Amino acid sequence: MVKIAPSILSADFVNLERDIKKVSSADYLHVDVMDGCFVPNLTIGIPVVKSIRQCTDMFLDVHLMIDKPVRYIEDFAKAGADLLSVHLEADHPTQIAQALKVMGECGVKKAVALRPITSANAILPYIEELDMVLVMTVEPGFGGQSFMESQLETIRQVRAIIEKYHPTCELEVDGGIAPKTAPLVVEAGANVLVAGSAVYGKEDIPAAIAALRV
Ligand SMILES: O=C(CO)[C@@H](O)[C@H](O)COP(=O)(O)O
Numbered sequence: 001m002v003k004i005a006p007s008i009l010s011a012d013f014v015n016l017e018r019d020i021k022k023v024s025s026a027d028y029l030h031v032d033v034m035d036g037c038f039v040p041n042l043t044i045g046i047p048v049v050k051s052i053r054q055c056t057d058m059f060l061d062v063h064l065m066i067d068k069p070v071r072y073i074e075d076f077a078k079a080g081a082d083l084l085s086v087h088l089e090a091d092h093p094t095q096i097a098q099a100l101k102v103m104g105e106c107g108v109k110k111a112v113a114l115r116p117i118t119s120a121n122a123i124l125p126y127i128e129e130l131d132m133v134l135v136m137t138v139e140p141g142f143g144g145q146s147f148m149e150s151q152l153e154t155i156r157q158v159r160a161i162i163e164k165y166h167p168t169c170e171l172e173v174d175g176g177i178a179p180k181t182a183p184l185v186v187e188a189g190a191n192v193l194v195a196g197s198a199v200y201g202k203e204d205i206p207a208a209i210a211a212l213r214v
Pocket residue numbers: 007009010030032063138139140141142143144145174175176177194195196197198
């Protein structure tokens with residue numbers, strides 16, 4: 001069954017603990033870390049991830065939208081992340097490989113993320129050691145954007161690579177996921193759906209999560 005990962009970017013940060021508890025029927029908690037350089041927005045960092053860890057047992061899926069992420073892998077692992085995603089565009093391939101190595105040493109699950117401009121083949125050097133590939137279906141930086149239908153082809157291509165080289169690797173999609181777009185990405189091969197506004201924008205949050213389980 002498809003897994004749902006609510007993005008706390010759309011939560012009420014004044015009442016973050018309350019809003020995290022509201023999504024306890026979901027599978028993962030998606031935490032968007034932005035540095036104002038890799039993306040034109042600033043969000044949260046290591047101390048907030050540490051506080052989140054203290055208020056939930058949910059699987060923390062931490063998406064690093066930061067330049068040169070290798071500098072912070074150990075800190076996010078110690079803060080309590082269960083999985084870290086680094087962007088393939090955020091550093092040289094040798095440094096991406098090093099970031100994945102540090103994740104392994106720290107005992108966190110390993111993921112790489114792709115901006116919409118990046119081709120599926122970019123995951124090939126890493127695929128055998130990955131636990132997840134994250135395909136962005138919007139330009140990273142902000143919640144509430146429109147789903148990019150052109151990314152369906154990238155999702156299909158990533159799924160084909162996963163099936164060939166590492167079938168247990170998960171395929172997560174992020175950006176504009178809602179009841180209308182969820183069936184499209186699942187049909188293309190995604191098995192983990194990140195949703196911000198389609199979950200936190202709704203009155204009945206458990207029902208909103210259930211509506212994405214296609
Ligand atoms: O990483 C990001 C945006 O960069 C996402 O995780 C958004 O938070 C998803 O929000 P919606 O598009 O679902 O509103």
